């Protein structure tokens with residue numbers, strides 16, 4: 001299991017969590033001395049050795065997905081890797097470095113902190129913050145060379161003034177609202193907005209972008225309205241004698257489905273991680289999911305017939321099953337609404353997850369009757385299982401779980417990385 005790096009909760013480098021975990025002369029029990037171990041030997045205990053559950057991230061899949069997107073992009077169109085929310089749970093620093101080395105030109109994050117984290121890791125590629133932060137964060141933008149999205153005059157002027165005071169440029173991307181009605185200057189007010197802030201010499205417009213609300217939907221009317229409004233806005237900015245910088249509007253769905261959206265740059269999010277933005281792209285693009293979810297069996301029980309399992313006991317044993325516990329629960333992103341509806345892969349077989357998923361643990365059932373050509377399964381404590389992934393042709397995908405939960409891979413991926421350590425495959 002070639003793991004060589006860990007990172008964990010909310011964008012923190014997990015190695016920090018793994019360090020300095022030596023015993024302390026705890027006030028709670030001052031009478032008991034802490035056991036002494038060399039600090040290195042404690043630090044050397046990896047995440048999956050501390051708790052038998054982890055998320056594996058296959059970085060070769062990230063490289064592959066960048067290549068798939070780049071092959072699709074129109075000539076001259078730059079690729080921006082969207083690594084917000086800790087790279088959709090995959091680990092922002094690892095994914096950003098991998099995407100850049102595979103040919104992504106720029107990075108996008110959602111928050112100032114996410115940008116700072118990438119800079120602290122030594123990443124030098126241009127980084128766009130996908131919304132306008134509060135003006136109080138401007139020193140961080142300028143210090144770490146992060147480009148904000150801009151759509152209020154107040155922010156733009158404050159940004160330009162602080163940059164000017166420090167003798168530096170204030171690069172920004174203008175966010176244009178073409179119909180999603182989330183953020184941005186309304187498309188027909190963009191030129192007027194730019195004229196209002198034009199007096200500020202430090203401000204430098206390096207990009208103009210919009211975001212589609214329906215690029216992944218079957219219906220194309222609203223999408224086409226947004227695209228037309230964006231292209232007209234970029235033209236109007238040029239016609240007013242203002243350089244719009246890099247024009248970009250495509251997300252994953254638009255990159256794969258609509259080459260006419262590629263323009264100067266395109267923002268690859270969910271498909272960077274190997275997921276199809278919509279059913280329409282399946283079969284046309286060979287994307288590889290990078291994330292799989294692993295655990296080891298922590299307990300095996302053989303309850304007599306009709307005894308229940310887990311909170312509420314809404315599952316009852318047939319008497320010919322073993323019940324295996326694994327240390328993954330809804331606090332690890334294994335959403336409780338999946339209870340009794342999904343499978344866990346053990347020894348190449350899909351086994352029914354049974355009983356309510358608990359906060360930190362869940363159970364699955366191994367049928368002890370030999371069935372078909374399968375050999376009888378004999379689960380033991382310490383055996384590895386897969387909650388998401390594939391083995392010997394048995395598969396549970398994030399998309400399977402999304403179908404059950406009526407959600408999108410973005411949400412489930414973020415959840416799985418909330419607490420479990422990550423193990424990177426190169």
Ligand SMILES: *Cc1c(COP(=O)(O)O)cnc(C)c1O
Pocket residue numbers: 082084130210211250251252253267268269270271277
């Ligand atoms: C998240 C985001 C993206 C990436 O979208 P995907 O559908 O995941 O490719 C692109 N642009 C903006 C503005 C975003 O917020």
